[in-house]
Amino acid sequence: MTTPEKPKTEAPKEPKKMNGAEALIRCLENFGVEYIFGLSGGAAIPIFDALVGSKIKLILVRHEQGGTHMADGYARATGKPGVALVTSGPGATNTVTGIMTSHMDSVPIIVLTGQTITAMLGKDAFQEADIFGVTMPVVKHSYLVKKTNDIPRVIKEAWHICQTGRPGPVLVDLPKDITSAPFTGDTLDPEMDIPGYKVPGKPSKKDLIKFANAFKGSKKPLLLIGHGAVISHAGKAVKRLAEKLHAPVTNTLLGKGAFAETHPLSLGMLGMHGTAYANKAVINCDLICSIGSRWDDRINGNNAEFCVNAKKLHIEVDPAEINKIVKPDAYIIGSAREVVEELIDYVEPLDTKEWIEELAYYRKQWPLKYSHDKGLTAQYVIHECYKVTQGKAIVTTDVGQHQMWAAQFYLTDYCDNWITSGGAGTMGFGFPAAIGAQFGRPKDLVVAIVGDGGFQMTLYELATVFVNKLPVKVLIIDNKYLGMVRQWQELFFDNRLSGVDLEGNPNFVKLAESYGIKGFHIHKVEHCHDVMTEAMNYPGPAVIWAEVIKEDNVFPMIPAGKSAYHMIIEPPPQTQKLEKPTGST
Amino acid sequence: MTDSTQKSKDTHILSMLVANKPGVLVRVALVFARRGFNIDSLVVSASINPKYSRMTITAKGDLATLDQIIKNLNKLVDVLHASEHDPTHSIDHELALIKVKATPASKTAVVKHSKKYHAKIVDVTDNALIIAQSGVTEELDEFENLMRKYGVIEMVRSGKLLMAQGKEAT
Numbered sequence: 001m002t003t004p005e006k007p008k009t010e011a012p013k014e015p016k017k018m019n020g021a022e023a024l025i026r027c028l029e030n031f032g033v034e035y036i037f038g039l040s041g042g043a044a045i046p047i048f049d050a051l052v053g054s055k056i057k058l059i060l061v062r063h064e065q066g067g068t069h070m071a072d073g074y075a076r077a078t079g080k081p082g083v084a085l086v087t088s089g090p091g092a093t094n095t096v097t098g099i100m101t102s103h104m105d106s107v108p109i110i111v112l113t114g115q116t117i118t119a120m121l122g123k124d125a126f127q128e129a130d131i132f133g134v135t136m137p138v139v140k141h142s143y144l145v146k147k148t149n150d151i152p153r154v155i156k157e158a159w160h161i162c163q164t165g166r167p168g169p170v171l172v173d174l175p176k177d178i179t180s181a182p183f184t185g186d187t188l189d190p191e192m193d194i195p196g197y198k199v200p201g202k203p204s205k206k207d208l209i210k211f212a213n214a215f216k217g218s219k220k221p222l223l224l225i226g227h228g229a230v231i232s233h234a235g236k237a238v239k240r241l242a243e244k245l246h247a248p249v250t251n252t253l254l255g256k257g258a259f260a261e262t263h264p265l266s267l268g269m270l271g272m273h274g275t276a277y278a279n280k281a282v283i284n285c286d287l288i289c290s291i292g293s294r295w296d297d298r299i300n301g302n303n304a305e306f307c308v309n310a311k312k313l314h315i316e317v318d319p320a321e322i323n324k325i326v327k328p329d330a331y332i333i334g335s336a337r338e339v340v341e342e343l344i345d346y347v348e349p350l351d352t353k354e355w356i357e358e359l360a361y362y363r364k365q366w367p368l369k370y371s372h373d374k375g376l377t378a379q380y381v382i383h384e385c386y387k388v389t390q391g392k393a394i395v396t397t398d399v400g401q402h403q404m405w406a407a408q409f410y411l412t413d414y415c416d417n418w419i420t421s422g423g424a425g426t427m428g429f430g431f432p433a434a435i436g437a438q439f440g441r442p443k444d445l446v447v448a449i450v451g452d453g454g455f456q457m458t459l460y461e462l463a464t465v466f467v468n469k470l471p472v473k474v475l476i477i478d479n480k481y482l483g484m485v486r487q488w489q490e491l492f493f494d495n496r497l498s499g500v501d502l503e504g505n506p507n508f509v510k511l512a513e514s515y516g517i518k519g520f521h522i523h524k525v526e527h528c529h530d531v532m533t534e535a536m537n538y539p540g541p542a543v544i545w546a547e548v549i550k551e552d553n554v555f556p557m558i559p560a561g562k563s564a565y566h567m568i569i570e571p572p573p574q575t576q577k578l579e580k581p582t583g584s585t
Numbered sequence: 586m587t588d589s590t591q592k593s594k595d596t597h598i599l600s601m602l603v604a605n606k607p608g609v610l611v612r613v614a615l616v617f618a619r620r621g622f623n624i625d626s627l628v629v630s631a632s633i634n635p636k637y638s639r640m641t642i643t644a645k646g647d648l649a650t651l652d653q654i655i656k657n658l659n660k661l662v663d664v665l666h667a668s669e670h671d672p673t674h675s676i677d678h679e680l681a682l683i684k685v686k687a688t689p690a691s692k693t694a695v696v697k698h699s700k701k702y703h704a705k706i707v708d709v710t711d712n713a714l715i716i717a718q719s720g721v722t723e724e725l726d727e728f729e730n731l732m733r734k735y736g737v738i739e740m741v742r743s744g745k746l747l748m749a750q751g752k753e754a755t
């Protein structure tokens with residue numbers, strides 16, 4: 001390799017000759033990309049080469065799944081697209097879970113994959129995988145670039161598509177000869193060519209009036225806030241709407257933060273592990289208006305019994321969601337924020353005094369609770385974390401019981417402060433997502449609340465945290481079980497435990513220390529508060545190993561496939577046999 | 586609703602204008618396959634603009650799923666538009682090639698039937714005829730049934746081509 005010479009001054013400059021990879025990186029720089037989460041390999045070397053000396057900081061990850069989740073966490077925390085870069089074949093297939101995760105939750109990421117040279121496509125070349133074909137069902141759009149000069153247009157389109165309308169992942173497959181060849185196009189900012197791509201515009205006044213009229217006369221309204229409200233940053237608008245209508249608000253798992261959960265009108269999360277009072281509101285409301293929620297089966301359970309007597313309204317950016325699960329009495333297409341902002345002027349306050357009193361009764365009757373009877377619980381640990389951080393941290397979670405307890409006990413008041421894999425339920429997501437979030441928001445406190453099972457799926461990114469001195473806090477809820485599955489086996493499969501015992505867990509403090517990261521240990525109720533305080537105030541990266549009681553269950557619970565009428569609020573007596581759930585999963 | 590109207594209601598013709606790019610067909614097919622919708626026939630062809638292609642798809646399935654399919658087709662970046670066409674405001678046409686056994690005894694009858702159905706004998710060998718027929722699907726079905734009596738060796742059909750009538754765009 002040659003060392004780059006110092007640029008000679010003054011020589012009248014011809015525009016520097018670029019290859020495809022350099023054109024690609026220039027385009028991303030021009031869009032303001034700060035970080036690329038990547039892991040290299042033969043087919044991607046030209047692109048990594050172009051990153052040398054770029055304004056974009058390359059973050060070397062330890063596994064491509066981690067890199068893709070980082071891009072996702074970055075995107076969710078900042079609202080800007082996250083970018084991952086990997087090599088062909090196994091590098092590319094390692095991103096599939098991450099792409100699917102972003103797709104299910106409508107997160108804008110761009111995944112750049114190296115590919116074998118075009119002459120070898122389809123010939124089983126070394127590390128050739130048809131990643132364009134493999135990912136087709138889980139991308140918003142994708143490209144296999146066949147001409148070097150197409151790169152700027154493709155990147156511009158990818159950038160636009162991934163974050164407009166309903167956001168989602170875009171994959172760009174880049175054969176090595178295409179990134180290596182000279183770029184001879186005349187602009188890095190060409191016209192896009194996507195006449196088939198439609199983004200909904202602003203709703204018309206007529207539609208807004210019609211939709212607003214649907215609220216009239218409701219005595220028991222309920223606003224259901226979903227991820228669309230977070231993505232479009234509808235927080236302020238939703239607050240004004242709810243306050244003007246005097247309507248109580250519930251949020252989905254992904255809708256956390258779009259309406260402050262500490263607001264008096266908030267009922268918190270609804271659905272399978274939602275609060276009893278939110279689910280009681282679902283049963284008893286006379287009108288439910290989804291603002292950017294797609295009526296997921298974790299919310300509706302059994303559609304035939306879902307809000308049967310209530311008028312259903314739907315504010316939705318994606319026309320394909322209308323009538324998919326729920327047939328709304330009225331709907332309006334547009335981004336949640338734009339619609340709600342306009343809608344406020346057309347609705348009139350409702351008389352909900354009695355309704356709010358009714359809900360206050362449920363809230364008093366069935367609060368979320370936990371006890372110290374059996375020892376240190378996950379709920380208490382998470383609740384302490386909430387109190388110590390004053391609810392201001394960006395929280396990412398993994399998937400399982402700890403995720404549901406985090407949703408219940410870490411109330412979220414701000415858009416973009418709650419990052420979890422909702423649609424996909426991807427174990428291994430939480431920790432790398434926190435890394436991405438911390439890169440995007442370096443000044444904020446980022447806490448990853450993870451299970452002992454899921455953390456072990458992507459813990460190798462501790463090296464990434466260490467190298468980049470990211471002050472991420474990883475709170476491991478160690479119950480020595482794949483707890484959520486154990487819960488289902490206990491409740492619905494006669495406690496026949498099968499494949500859920502995580503014997504062999506490491507000492508997570510020592511594990512962290514071996515990566516050069518500070519470890520904290522919580523195993524008693526009495527010292528939880530002090531250790532948590534110390535850990536959360538620790539200036540660098542920290543792993544907090546919370547050893548909690550092994551057998552505990554998340555309640556309330558609506559068994560999969562059942563409606564809110566079948567909510568189990570308190571632990572059922574040991575003797576009670578429950579039917580096996582029939583819902584989607 | 587009687588059974589037969591139910592059946593014809595379950596058959597839908599969709600027409601699409603799509604970008605003329607590799608992979609578009611797979612994206613379109615996935616929208617159907619994922620929802621367990623079987624495609625009966627599919628025609629991809631040039632449109633007047635070489636940048637775009639036409640797709641005409643005949644498929645069977647329930648209306649709710651069809652609605653989802655059309656919306657999801659329209660969501661594809663490479664699809665300019667996708668819509669179902671009402672047979673009363675559109676023209677459809679199909680082409681068939683049928684290879685029929687021809688014995689000295691049957692030949693005359695086959696030729697006679699072909700004439701009646703405006704079908705053309707396009708190839709003659711010692712023991713088989715290839716007949717080309719174009720027209721509406723129902724006519725093609727009838728003719729095919731008729732030919733079965735004489736022994737159909739092979740058959741290829743294009744699937745429906747469709748165009749909206751008058752000023753309406755397909």
Ligand SMILES: Cc1ncc(C[n+]2csc(CCOP(=O)(O)OP(=O)(O)O)c2C)c(N)n1
Binds near residue numbers: 398454479481
């Ligand atoms: C990649 C992946 N594999 C399997 C599952 C199924 N699953 C859902 S929750 C869960 C248990 C998670 O265990 P842990 O991470 O320890 O969290 P806990 O439930 O104990 O809090 C499993 C296996 C999943 N969601 N994702």
Ligand SMILES: [Mg+2]
Binds near residue numbers: 451453479483
């Ligand atoms: Mg666990």
